[in-house]
Amino acid sequence: MKKIYNFSAGPSTLPVEVLEKAQKEMLDYKNSGMSVMEMSHRSSLYDEIHNEAKEDLMKLMGLDEDYELLFLQGGGSTQFAMIPMNLLNKDDIASYLITGSWADKAYKEAKKFAKPEILASSKEDIYTYIPEIDESKMNEKSKFLYLCVNNTIYGTRISPEKIGKLNKPLVADISSNILSEKYDYNKFDLVFAGAQKNLGPAGVTIVALKKDLIKETREEIPTMLSYKTHADKNSLYNTPPCFAIYVTGLVAKWIKKMGGVEAMEEINKEKSKLLYDFIDNSSLYKNNVKLEDRSLMNIVFVTGDAELDAKFVKGAKEKGLENLKGHRTVGGMRASIYNAMPIEGVKALIDYMKDFERENR
Amino acid sequence: MKKIYNFSAGPSTLPVEVLEKAQKEMLDYKNSGMSVMEMSHRSSLYDEIHNEAKEDLMKLMGLDEDYELLFLQGGGSTQFAMIPMNLLNKDDIASYLITGSWADKAYKEAKKFAKPEILASSKEDIYTYIPEIDESKMNEKSKFLYLCVNNTIYGTRISPEKIGKLNKPLVADISSNILSEKYDYNKFDLVFAGAQKNLGPAGVTIVALKKDLIKETREEIPTMLSYKTHADKNSLYNTPPCFAIYVTGLVAKWIKKMGGVEAMEEINKEKSKLLYDFIDNSSLYKNNVKLEDRSLMNIVFVTGDAELDAKFVKGAKEKGLENLKGHRTVGGMRASIYNAMPIEGVKALIDYMKDFERENR
Structure with missing residues (x-):
């Protein structure tokens, strides 16, 4: 090799180690005679994989029962729409910190569904620094502050020290540094991460959000883009990306072991x-x-x-x-x-x- | 085992054979030193996997260059929303043949975005037969007819003989019998299939649609739910579910070989x-x-x-x-x-x- x-x-x-375990179990998971890819997502064997991955991730993130952790599809780009669709009404304001092109995409997507505003941007300096997070400059009607914690393209991050407890809810893209260093995720109201950077294979997106944010969505929101749809069914409303969740679970166990x-x-x-x-x-x-x-x-x-x-x-x-x-x-x-x-x-x-x-x- | x-x-x-090949290549795809799960989706090595899977599926389905084949996420349930969002305006009518609870879900989801109508239903007989597809009974303003070709729960299917060439566009869920017998997919304007029944692992949805259906969507449609977003970028607008596409490609090659x-x-x-x-x-x-x-x-x-x-x-x-x-x-x-x-x-x-x-x- x-x-x-x-x-x-x-x-x-x-x-x-994770790849070796997935390889070993590829045709026969726990003497079931089946690959994880072949298992019914309604079987007890898959349930165990699903729930262990969820619990391990929540423990590693230090989240308690006030939070729900979801396994979704569609990557961060789908969250750019789901966040305003689920948390905002059409005339609601939200504040975005523009630290790179991903945060900018999230901001632009939010414009389709609400009235996002830019709190600060480092675009003029090609995103080589993180602008100050100054809550006093936020529109007082703003419903949340949106951050991208680690900016993959520009090599910047908002360090744990810079994230104080805000009065406004905090929503963040943590795709590229989830579980890489200690953040107090309880300071956040919603975080999401595409698995394919620091957590597992492409095809599953982790969303952890406070349970009190999970509400009936407006009529015109697609069922699959409502957090409530997935939260009510423990991310089993329809067939989840089982194998990607399984590998993500193996990575979580590897982190625990390490x-x-x-x-x-x-x-x-x-x-x-x-x-x-x-x-x-x-x-x-x-x-x-x-x-x-x-x-x-x-x-x-x-x-x-x-x-x-x-x-x-x-x-x-x-x-x-x-x-x-x-x-x-x-x-x-x-x-x-x-x-x-x-x-x-x-x-x-x-x-x-x-x-x-x-x-x- | x-x-x-x-x-x-x-x-x-x-x-x-497919599982054995995936197992063999798990840690080292084509002497790259990488798993398919670890590959950049912008690499030439992944490009080959992606495009071969696409071409093989199109060939097996008998589709020519009038069609685009997409690799999407979110399963059939996401298509239930994407279809009306992309093909209909709010006041447009479409006809649905209700042959089971999945077709019924598609119909109900379409109500969020347009004015679907039921052409016929076999619900009263617990979906034990396929109602007649009678185009003369369709609302003449209807923009398309929606079918679920194989009904997994009830064990029914609309046989190839029952699908004539209609004057209206034909949209169909073919999740559970794609590539299982010869259908003339050129009679359809859009077909979709969650891979996890007859094609591969859960986590990728195949959508094949006529190119003339791919249009700029309305402002309020999420970017990720627009067919044009994905068609313009050969299903690489954001990170696709690479490993699920890879395994689906292996299954396509297996079908060819068989x-x-x-x-x-x-x-x-x-x-x-x-x-x-x-x-x-x-x-x-x-x-x-x-x-x-x-x-x-x-x-x-x-x-x-x-x-x-x-x-x-x-x-x-x-x-x-x-x-x-x-x-x-x-x-x-x-x-x-x-x-x-x-x-x-x-x-x-x-x-x-x-x-x-x-x-x-």
Whole structure:
């Protein structure tokens, strides 16, 4: 088997142990004679997978029974519509912090269903920092504040320290750093995450929301886009993406085994510090993000020369360091080092960066 | 490994060859060092999987370049909303043939967005037959006729012979018998199928529609519920359910290798005939569906005694014949014998039915 390190921003690398377990159980889950893909979603065997994944995720997130955790489909892009459809009436105002193109997409989608407003934006500085979260500047009629906690494309994050307890409800996209470091998710009223970055395969979206937000939706909302539809049926209103939920559950168990979110945070801080320190001390590579807003998950860097960047990415691939090309909208390089990326991967990347710097001085 | 036959209505049995291939490639797809679950959906390696699955399915369905095939999420239940949202204006009329609770759900969901009408219904006879498709009875303003071609719960199907070329566009749910026998899908303007019955794992929905139906949707339609969003980006507007698409692609290749839809039809007719003939000649079991409307995929039967039915299902499970319980709304038994169910499974079921009949006369 070819040995590589996969720095893809998503779908992204998964723990080898998880893949090995899924492989082993592929044709015969727990001596049932069935693959998880073949099981009725109404069977007790699948129920156990579904409920264990749900409970493990809620425990890892530190959420109690005031919250409901849903397994939905359609990715973050579907949440951009579901959030205003479920939480707002047509004339309601909500505040959006624009920290990147995903937050901007969420804001624009909300315009279809309500009256979102921009609280602050760092667009003019190509999203290289997180604007201040100043509740006093929010429209007092605003129904919630929407944040994207980690910005995959730009390599920024809103650190746990920056998220105080607000008076307004807090809604957040946590797709790319869920369970990577300790956040007090009880400060949030609704969080969502596409699994394919830090949690599992593409095809399942985790939504955790306060139960008091789950209400009958307006008549014109599609049944499948109502949180109540799914909450009332424990995410089994219709056939859920069973296999994606199963693998996500395996990842949750792997995180627990590794020592939980605290252990993930420790290793993620070590991994990102290694890489940021190397970049900061290098004369070739540069990271343009404001120090306190740097992401632990997605580390962006440039040489300042687009041709040299392309050469870097090509050479890296030849060394088995895959998917280091930055997002097409910003160029440069991006190393996504999610929970499942071992520290050896980061060290191998730094070794290559050193060699490349020496050869291209 | 435990050897069973899985008669689940969905998610359901998959070809062993497909599961073995997915197992083999789980940690290392084509010497890439990556699982399909770990691949960027923007990579050339994934592109190949995505496009081959699309092309193979279109070829198997006999669709030409007038059609677009989409990989969506959210199951048939999401299509119940997307169809009227995309094809109708608020005051538009569409006709629905009510052949079971899924068609009825589609009709009810359409009421949120337009003015659907019931062309005919077999509800009063517990959906044991398919009402006549009489275009002359359709409201002349109707924009399309909606059908559910195979009714999983009731064991009925609209046979290919019953689907003539209509003057109105034809929209159909083909979830539970896609690629099981030869239909001229070019007679349809839009068909959809949740993969988890006859095509692959849960988590991906196939939609094939005529390109001239793909239009800019109304402002208030969520971006993710517009066919145009997905058609414009070859189902890669956001991260698709890559692994589910990959397995569906493997199933399509398996069907091709087995001889295509013609070969599937031949064996499916043989399998269903064996079981129907046995039921019809038995003094214990009874199938209440009108002969010409019998499904080849879902074969329902009862003993006429609910306690005996329960005993049958329990005893079957002990013999490795799983998931034979009928849908909770109708009771009795149901054997779902999709493409991937080998004829040996049907024979094993009949052997058990014989023994059970002898012991419970």
